[in-house]
Amino acid sequence: MLALRRAANPIRSHSAIIVVARACCTKSGRLSTNTEQGEQCHVNHYWRSDGCYTPNSFSYGHFTSAFAFLWSRNLSSQTSTTSSDEEDGFSDLDIPPEAENVKDEELMPEGELSEERSEEAVDNSIEFLDAEVDSKSEKNRLRKRSSVSSVLTIIQEAPRHAMAEALDKWVEEGNKLGRDEAFVALLNLRKWKLYPKALQFMEYLEATKHIDFVERDYSSRVDLVAKVYGLHRAEKYIEKIPPVYRGEMIYRTLLANCVATSNVMKSEEIFNKIRDLGFSLTTFACNQLLLLYKRVDRKKIADVLLMMEKENVKPSLFTYKLLVDVKGTAKDISGMEQIVETMRVEGMEPDILIQAMVAKYYIYAGLKDKADAILKKIEGDGVKENRDACKVILPLYAALGKAEEVERVWKMCETKPRLDECLAVIEAWDKLDKIENAEKVFENMFKTYNKLSAKYYNALMKVYANHKLLHKGKELVKRMSDNGCRIGPLTLDALVKCYVEAQEVEKADSILKKASQRNQMKPLYSTYLTLLDNYAKKGDIHGAEKIFYRTRQVGYLGRMKQYQLLLQAYINARSPAYGFRERMKADNVFPNKAVAAQLASVDAFRKTPISELLD
Numbered sequence: 001m002l003a004l005r006r007a008a009n010p011i012r013s014h015s016a017i018i019v020v021a022r023a024c025c026t027k028s029g030r031l032s033t034n035t036e037q038g039e040q041c042h043v044n045h046y047w048r049s050d051g052c053y054t055p056n057s058f059s060y061g062h063f064t065s066a067f068a069f070l071w072s073r074n075l076s077s078q079t080s081t082t083s084s085d086e087e088d089g090f091s092d093l094d095i096p097p098e099a100e101n102v103k104d105e106e107l108m109p110e111g112e113l114s115e116e117r118s119e120e121a122v123d124n125s126i127e128f129l130d131a132e133v134d135s136k137s138e139k140n141r142l143r144k145r146s147s148v149s150s151v152l153t154i155i156q157e158a159p160r161h162a163m164a165e166a167l168d169k170w171v172e173e174g175n176k177l178g179r180d181e182a183f184v185a186l187l188n189l190r191k192w193k194l195y196p197k198a199l200q201f202m203e204y205l206e207a208t209k210h211i212d213f214v215e216r217d218y219s220s221r222v223d224l225v226a227k228v229y230g231l232h233r234a235e236k237y238i239e240k241i242p243p244v245y246r247g248e249m250i251y252r253t254l255l256a257n258c259v260a261t262s263n264v265m266k267s268e269e270i271f272n273k274i275r276d277l278g279f280s281l282t283t284f285a286c287n288q289l290l291l292l293y294k295r296v297d298r299k300k301i302a303d304v305l306l307m308m309e310k311e312n313v314k315p316s317l318f319t320y321k322l323l324v325d326v327k328g329t330a331k332d333i334s335g336m337e338q339i340v341e342t343m344r345v346e347g348m349e350p351d352i353l354i355q356a357m358v359a360k361y362y363i364y365a366g367l368k369d370k371a372d373a374i375l376k377k378i379e380g381d382g383v384k385e386n387r388d389a390c391k392v393i394l395p396l397y398a399a400l401g402k403a404e405e406v407e408r409v410w411k412m413c414e415t416k417p418r419l420d421e422c423l424a425v426i427e428a429w430d431k432l433d434k435i436e437n438a439e440k441v442f443e444n445m446f447k448t449y450n451k452l453s454a455k456y457y458n459a460l461m462k463v464y465a466n467h468k469l470l471h472k473g474k475e476l477v478k479r480m481s482d483n484g485c486r487i488g489p490l491t492l493d494a495l496v497k498c499y500v501e502a503q504e505v506e507k508a509d510s511i512l513k514k515a516s517q518r519n520q521m522k523p524l525y526s527t528y529l530t531l532l533d534n535y536a537k538k539g540d541i542h543g544a545e546k547i548f549y550r551t552r553q554v555g556y557l558g559r560m561k562q563y564q565l566l567l568q569a570y571i572n573a574r575s576p577a578y579g580f581r582e583r584m585k586a587d588n589v590f591p592n593k594a595v596a597a598q599l600a601s602v603d604a605f606r607k608t609p610i611s612e613l614l615d
Helices: 003-007 016-023 066-078 115-120 138-157 160-172 179-191 195-208 215-229 231-240 248-260 264-276 283-296 298-310 317-329 333-345 352-364 368-379 387-399 403-414 419-431 435-449 454-466 470-482 489-501 505-518 525-538 541-553 560-572 580-586 593-601 609-614
Strands: 045-047 053-055
Touching (some): 138 179, 138 195, 179 195, 195 215, 215 231, 248 264, 264 283, 283 298, 352 368, 403 419, 419 435, 489 505, 489 525, 525 541, 525 560, 560 580
């Protein structure tokens, strides 16, 4: 962590008071929930509104982390005041945190590689014992595959009240239902986001003792309970877990789910509980806090880094990805470069994803030569020898406007393309406004693989949404349905955007409402923001309040962007927003600089030079 301090810019003259406040951070302490003033005392420690956790009795010893101070000052001065989940580049973690064989840095949330990563999220919570897999016998492998297929069919087709009976009957017929079969079945259920079915299956496994539950299995069930019934029910279930299995993995699973919902109060509470129970502080838990504060309060990132240094918690690759992304979105290119250099000093070479992220922010900053140099480095000796680079560099070459480079790289892949490369080139043609090229790639995929999952339709749907091609979007959705594809959140997001861009806002609103009710799915946060933004621009307070309410209903709470857009509706309607500050306070959301300015402009009791004269 010492090397990480170098990532900050040189110190400028700052208030001595701030320096003293940061200097007080010499011991790790408890996190607290925010109050109106941002300071709420605990028994021994508290978390200040500026993100600094300090002991009650101040110690004016040595300054523990200059980097923490510098990071906070640099970030607060450069971060855009209108950040959103889309700008973050990271969205909610959907990969279960309980898998010990999945490294922290591999838990890349959906945003940076597009939200479609959630379609590929898998559960490693039930330990897969490789020793139990008989690699010598092809017959045994086929039998296992057949068993898993049968189990999945039963789980999917059986009604909720009859699943246990159907599984019991299948086992009585002489079929095996052990850890191997359970693991693969749960893996697929999670991959398809069939969380209620997965939870019911785990309840069955626990009740029937088909497998002996260990901490990893209980942790997986905690994760499913949180996803299906919410955090409160997950906490209640934890109380029922035998104490011997109620370890750190259980609570970090709950922590990840708290962070996934951006619930600051609950996340800090669970983090404190992990410390209070005496569990060692892990990189995973710290990464969860970094991810949370990246979304809701970036000034606190410095304090998490300070805590990691004090507790000797080593940053992982994912930690650096988060920090590079934060610096990039803050347009702090120098800081971003120093983070990357720090990685190398610490003996951790940036992977392709980090290099691609750096190239992306170079492009956004107008440093095209630097971006091009990184892309050439990623490409290495050529895409033939380095096929993994293709899916990364295709969209970035498109962002640089280099159609000839996209064509060159794609030509190398076109003869035998991989599915992820097809997705990448569709995105690239979309950025270059070459819709026919994107359609051609999709049709060639369809001919080659015959049956495609919704993920690949969604790539083309996104092209149609970005280019306001409502008619083509509707046709593609019908084609998806005819081919047996589930219309999921990503498809719905693109379809709603198509209708909004075609100025059919009421129809988009109606489709969103029906889809969320009939299909019992949770639409993306960005889908609601699309409608909320449109109503805000029109100054339609009724429409904006309606979408804001529905956003909260489905569980998107405490996110600054939705308040900003709702306030904008009041501003554009030239209407005062009575009690808005109190509404935010009730949701434990505190105005940033941009929102504070919006609140001032819609304050019915605001004093102006004219009002003071008239008074």
